[in-house]
Amino acid sequence: MSRRLARAAGIALGGYLGYALAGGVLAYWFPKKAAPALPPDAFRGDGEGVDxxxxxxxxxxxxxxxxxxxxxxxxxxxxxxxxxxxxxxxxxxxxxxxxxxxxxxxxxxxxxxxxxxxxxxxxxxxxxxxxxxxxxxxxxxxxxxxxxxxxxxxxxxxxxxxxxxxxxxxxxxxxxxxxxxxxxxxxxxxxxxxxxxxxxxxxxxxxxxxxxxxxxxxxxxxxxxxxxxxxxxxxxxxxxxxxxxxxxxxxxxxxxxxxxxxxxxxxEETLPTNRVTLVTNPVVPGPKPPVLGTTLAALLKGGRQVDIQTPYATANPRLLEELRQIAGGAQRARLLTNSAYSSPNFPAFSGYEYAKGAFLDTGFALWEYQRADSIHGKACTVDGRIAAVGSFNLDDRSFYIDTETALVVDSPAFCRALQGEFERLFAQCAQVGPDGGYLPGPVEPVPVPPKKRATMALVSLFSRAVRPLI
Known part of the structure; x- marks a missing residue:
C-alpha cells in the first residue's frame, strides 16, 4: 500500500511540475503580438495643456x-x-x-x-x-x-x-x-x-x-x-x-x-506642457502583448535625434529590430546604460553584456556609466519635443510580463530639462567601440573587479538560457 501511495504521489508531483513548467516558463517563449500603436501625432498637443x-x-x-x-x-x-x-x-x-x-x-x-x-x-x-x-x-x-x-x-x-x-x-x-x-x-x-x-x-x-x-x-x-x-x-x-x-x-x-x-x-518650478499621456501594459498577469514597448518604439521611429536611457537591456529579438528601425532613420541614436562596473543587477545586465555585439549592430551608439553607484532611470527623448519617462526597461519583462507605466510628454521645455540630465550622465560615460571595448575619450573606463566579472560571466549562462523571463 505504501509503495502504491508513493508511486501515486510521484506521478502527481511529476504532473504538477510539468504543469508548472508549461504554464510558468514555456508560455513565455511564445511572445504575443501587439495591436498597431497609436500614431505619434496622438501624443502631441496644440498650445499649452493643463499639466x-x-x-x-x-x-x-x-x-x-x-x-x-x-x-x-x-x-x-x-x-x-x-x-x-x-x-x-x-x-x-x-x-x-x-x-x-x-x-x-x-x-x-x-x-x-x-x-x-x-x-x-x-x-x-x-x-x-x-x-x-x-x-x-x-x-x-x-x-x-x-x-x-x-x-x-x-x-x-x-x-x-x-x-x-x-x-x-x-x-x-x-x-x-x-x-x-x-x-x-x-x-x-x-x-x-x-x-x-x-x-x-x-x-x-x-x-x-x-x-x-x-x-x-x-x-x-x-x-x-x-x-x-x-x-x-x-x-x-x-x-x-x-x-x-x-x-x-x-x-x-x-x-x-x-x-x-x-x-x-x-x-514654483514646474514647466509647461502641451500634452501628457499615460501609456501602460495590460494589468492582467501572464504573457502580455507588448503595448508599451510598441508604443514607445513608434514614437521614436522617424526621429532625427534619439536618446534612450535604461538601467539594463536584454537581447530580445523584437527589441533589437525596433532599435534597428529607430537608428536607421536617425542622424544620431544613443543608448545610455550601466557598465559592468556600475550595474548591481547581474542577471539582467549580463544579458546585455554578453550580447553587446547585437546591440551595436542595431546602429545605436552605446554609452556606459563609469561610476561606483548605478543608474536606474528609464526615459527617452526625440527631436527636442517629445519625451517619455516611467518604469519601463529595455528587457523582456517590461515588454511581455510586468505591469509598466510611462508618461509621454509633448513639451520642448521639459524635453530640454531631461536632455540636460542626459548630457550630464553622458559626461560620466565611456562609449563602446565596434569590438565591444571602449573608445578613447575624456572618461577613463573603470576596471571591473575580477570576482564581479567572473560572477557575471557565470550568471550569463543562466540569463541567456532563460532570457524571456528576465
Whole structure:
C-alpha cells in the first residue's frame, strides 16, 4: 500500500511540475503580438495643456517630493509601488502616509504580492496599514499554486497621486539606496521621477490631465481579480506600529528638515506642457502583448535625434529590430546604460553584456556609466519635443510580463530639462567601440573587479538560457 501511495504521489508531483513548467516558463517563449500603436501625432498637443511638470532627478529630491505630494492630499492618496528596499527612510515615508490618513485622507496602498518587500525589517508596516480606518492595503498577484502562468508577473509601476491635482511617477522604489538619506553610506541608485501638477483640477478641463489617467489606471489595478486583500492584522499590534511610524517621521523631520521637505514648492518650478499621456501594459498577469514597448518604439521611429536611457537591456529579438528601425532613420541614436562596473543587477545586465555585439549592430551608439553607484532611470527623448519617462526597461519583462507605466510628454521645455540630465550622465560615460571595448575619450573606463566579472560571466549562462523571463 505504501509503495502504491508513493508511486501515486510521484506521478502527481511529476504532473504538477510539468504543469508548472508549461504554464510558468514555456508560455513565455511564445511572445504575443501587439495591436498597431497609436500614431505619434496622438501624443502631441496644440498650445499649452493643463499639466505642468517637474523633473525629479536627485535621490534626496525624490524623498522630499514624496513628502510634498502626501502633504498636498486633502481627500485621496494613492500609492502604487513595486517594492520597498532596506532602510529607515521607508518607515519615515510610511509615517508620513499614516499622518495623511490621520487627518482624514482616504488612502489606498498597492504593492507587488511577491517581491514587495514589506517583510523582515518592514514587517510591521502592513499591520499599521491594515489597522487604520482610512487606509486600504492590497497586494497585486500574490503566488497562486494553481495558476503558474501568473507566477512571473510583477507589479513594476511606481507612482503616488494626491487628489486630482498632484502626482509623482517614475522608476524609483522606496529605500535608502534610492533616496540617499543623511548618514547613509551605502551604494546609491540614481533614478528619475516626474512630478505632474494638474493646474485645472476641479474645473471642466481638469479631466484632460494625466493625473486622472493614472488614477483610472490605479482603479484598474486595484479592482483586478488578481489583486488580493492581506489577512487582517491584530489591532493592538497595528496601533503600536502606527505610533512607531509617526514617531520616526517626526524625528526625521525635526532632525533633517532640509532633507525632509523640498526647498521650494513644486508649483514654483514646474514647466509647461502641451500634452501628457499615460501609456501602460495590460494589468492582467501572464504573457502580455507588448503595448508599451510598441508604443514607445513608434514614437521614436522617424526621429532625427534619439536618446534612450535604461538601467539594463536584454537581447530580445523584437527589441533589437525596433532599435534597428529607430537608428536607421536617425542622424544620431544613443543608448545610455550601466557598465559592468556600475550595474548591481547581474542577471539582467549580463544579458546585455554578453550580447553587446547585437546591440551595436542595431546602429545605436552605446554609452556606459563609469561610476561606483548605478543608474536606474528609464526615459527617452526625440527631436527636442517629445519625451517619455516611467518604469519601463529595455528587457523582456517590461515588454511581455510586468505591469509598466510611462508618461509621454509633448513639451520642448521639459524635453530640454531631461536632455540636460542626459548630457550630464553622458559626461560620466565611456562609449563602446565596434569590438565591444571602449573608445578613447575624456572618461577613463573603470576596471571591473575580477570576482564581479567572473560572477557575471557565470550568471550569463543562466540569463541567456532563460532570457524571456528576465
Amino acid at each position: 505642468r511638470m517637474l523633473l525629479v532627478e536627485e535621490p534626496r529630491a525624490g524623498f522630499a517630493r514624496r513628502i510634498e505630494v502626501m502633504r498636498a492630499a486633502r481627500e485621496t492618496l494613492d500609492l502604487c509601488c513595486h517594492c520597498a528596499k532596506a532602510g529607515e527612510s521607508v518607515e519615515a515615508f510610511f509615517g508620513e502616509l499614516i499622518r495623511a490618513a490621520d487627518r482624514g485622507v482616504r488612502v489606498r496602498v498597492l504593492f507587488d504580492g511577491k517581491v514587495g518587500g514589506l517583510k523582515e525589517e518592514h514587517r510591521a508596516i502592513p499591520a499599521a496599514l491594515l489597522s487604520h480606518p482610512n487606509i486600504r492595503f492590497r497586494l497585486y498577484n500574490p503566488v497562486d499554486p494553481l495558476r503558474p502562468w501568473r507566477w512571473n508577473a510583477l507589479l513594476h509601476d511606481k507612482f503616488l497621486v494626491a487628489d486630482d491635482r498632484l502626482m509623482l511617477l517614475g522608476g524609483r522604489n522606496l529605500g535608502d539606496e534610492y533616496c540617499d538619506p543623511p548618514g547613509y553610506a551605502g551604494p546609491v541608485t540614481y533614478d528619475r521621477d516626474v512630478l505632474v501638477e494638474n493646474t485645472a483640477a476641479g474645473t471642466l478641463r481638469g479631466g484632460e490631465s494625466a493625473v486622472l489617467q493614472v488614477k483610472g489606471y490605479m482603479d484598474a489595478l486595484w479592482s483586478a481579480r488578481e489583486t488580493a486583500v492581506p489577512p487582517a492584522a491584530d489591532p493592538a499590534r497595528g496601533r503600536a506600529a502606527q505610533r512607531r511610524l509617526r514617531q520616526i517621521a517626526a524625528r526625521w523631520e525635526a532632525r533633517w528638515p532640509e532633507y525632509y521637505r523640498p526647498a521650494r514648492p513644486a508649483g
